[in-house]
Amino acid sequence: MAAALRLLDDHGLADLSMRRVAGELGLQPSALYHHVSNKQQLLGLVSDALLERAFHPGPATTWDTRLVAVAAALRDALLAFRDGAELVASTIAFGLGGRAPYDALVSALDGSDVSAGQRPTAARTVLHYVLGQTLQEQTRLQADSLGALPTGVSGPAVEESDFLDGLAMVVDGVRVRAAAGSRVDEGA
Amino acid sequence: MAAALRLLDDHGLADLSMRRVAGELGLQPSALYHHVSNKQQLLGLVSDALLERAFHPGPATTWDTRLVAVAAALRDALLAFRDGAELVASTIAFGLGGRAPYDALVSALDGSDVSAGQRPTAARTVLHYVLGQTLQEQTRLQADSLGALPTGVSGPAVEESDFLDGLAMVVDGVRVRAAAGSRVDEGA
DNA sequence: ACCTGAACACCGTTCAAGT
């Protein structure tokens, strides 16, 4: 995992091949198949290793600040490694890793008025937002670092506020459900 | 494009290689490089061709029903081709195609109280939700079609209601912004 | 303008064989 993460961060996801990982370890490619049954599974393990090292949401008191904190921590983790968003998004989509972020989002809703039935929906929605937005961000950042000069010396991190704006919208959507839940309670 | 879409739908994205597309046309692989500068560009064109054939949102009167209609039409388009969600999501993420859905979402907000500055954010948020959710849905559908027996004869399209539930949450988030916009107007 | 033929530098995966 250490070798794979080093390879990922130094050369990108495209170079994270079975042959290169094996080479990094001084092994033949076929040796990896004694520890993993195919490349997708290895990528799932690398994705989990990345999250273990970089995904550390801090504590927060209310459910909505917790949701924002988990989302921001996930974005930070994905941006901490080259192609991190692409790797984690794809392993999550194919269900071979990256369950920690989803679980953290569901836990963030503990003590909220969002009904138990709606929490998976809320968690998935926030997760899709963070993955999609961060993937696009990271792709653009890497395109810029290869592309033309920084024509506008464009200033720092225009993207972070974009991220937080969209995130606030999603959280507002969840809040509407929380309000509906508490109204039902009050009505009962 | 017709050959590529046939290949995609019959054999999946993994088999949509330059060599297979060329073979389908009775050409050498190198011949494709006279029409396209690399594989990513070709995938962008295939993605746009897919959307042209399958993405047809119907008309709707209010901005929020329009948003839902565009989102549902996009989901339908992605599900209409094998690996459609994966193809379109990746070309959109890398900025090589699939601009039509984003544009349609922005247009859907015409006449809403969402401010001009917030419309791109709202459109991106809905777009990320649809792509992420549909990718996960399609992946699971295809895993099921290969995997074990339908143990529960599980009933039709549990996923569609999941999709609509999450979509409603996102649209609620946008609605909060629309309400904020109209309140500003009333206040002035 | 459009295509062929051949080559370069890679892939993931399998499998017999070794220790």
Place this chain on the structure above:
DNA sequence: ACCTGAACACCGTTCAAGT
């Protein structure tokens, strides 16, 4: 249990050469 060596069936891309 863990690994090597060799092979199979592929990749994307380049480039001289043809018409």
